[in-house]
Amino acid sequence: MSRLPLDVNFMFLHSLPSPIPFTSTFNPPNLLPYLGKENLICIDRNEMSSERGKDVAEGSSRIPGDHQQQPATPSRYESQKRRDWNTFGQYLKNQRPPVPLSQCNCNHVLDFLRYLDQFGKTKVHLQGCMFYGQPEPPAPCTCPLRQAWGSLDALIGRLRAAYEENGGSPETNPFASGAIRVYLREVRECxxxxxGIPFKKKKKKPNQGKGSDESSSTMQFS
Structure with missing residues (x-):
């Protein structure tokens, strides 16, 4: 049987008593002699292309919300650095008179480190104490508690980085002052x-590669 032209096919479809949905799974066999398999496939593809374009248009408004990247969780170091920076800023505000950050110098930093000693948990024996020089005293004593040297050294490192990240100049960084290094060295030795804990540098291993960094050990007091 000869096939009708495509416009006649559409006129025939519109003359049917009820609309016939042409989807990817609908190919009525009784219409094949009139329309031809090629025309049905053409209509079917147009239908699918239209539906696909509709889905893309509707889904484009959901893509930003569905695939929105969550803010990265700050690392433990970054969180501690922010807390240290806020603590130091609050310390400057509590001074009488308050000290602006732009006028902060190494003396304010030294006062801040001494201020933190009252919250320390490291027993530092005085020279007159019977347990002076003993790493593990057998009995308690009345010697004061101090901040451990390792904790102060790490604190200064975080504050030095936070100062420059908040707009401070490396040339005027009070946490990088030579007076701070001298103070930390004296606290470490004291x-x-x-x-009774000797300070020893970490020895370089024989099989250590050239790209490895050699650093001195950090002595953490408890």
């Missing part, structure tokens, strides 16, 4: 003598 605590090592009081508790």
């Amino acid at each position: 605590q090592a003598k009081a508790r």
Whole structure:
């Protein structure tokens, strides 16, 4: 049987008593002699292309919300650095008179480190104490508690980085002052003598590669 032209096919479809949905799974066999398999496939593809374009248009408004990247969780170091920076800023505000951050110098930093000693948990024996120089005293004593040298050294490192991240100049960074390094070295030596803990540098391993960094050990006091 000869096939009708495509416009006649459409006129025939519109003359049917009820609309016939042409989907990817609908190919009525009784219409094949009139329309031809090629025309049905053509109509079917147009239908699918239209539906696909509709889905893309509707889904485009959902893509930003569905695939929106969650803010990265700050690392433990970044969180601690932010807390230290806020604590130091609050310390400057509590001074009488308050000290602006732009006028902060190494003396304010040294006062801040001494202020933190009241919250320390490291027993530092005085020279007159019978346990002076003993790493593990057998009995309690009345010697004061101090901030451990390792904790102060790590604190200064975080504050030095936070100062420059908040707009401070490396040339005027009070946490990188030579007076701060001298103070930390004196605290390290004092605590090592009081508790009988020698400070030793980490030895380079024979099989250590050229790209490895050699650094001195950080002595953490408890």
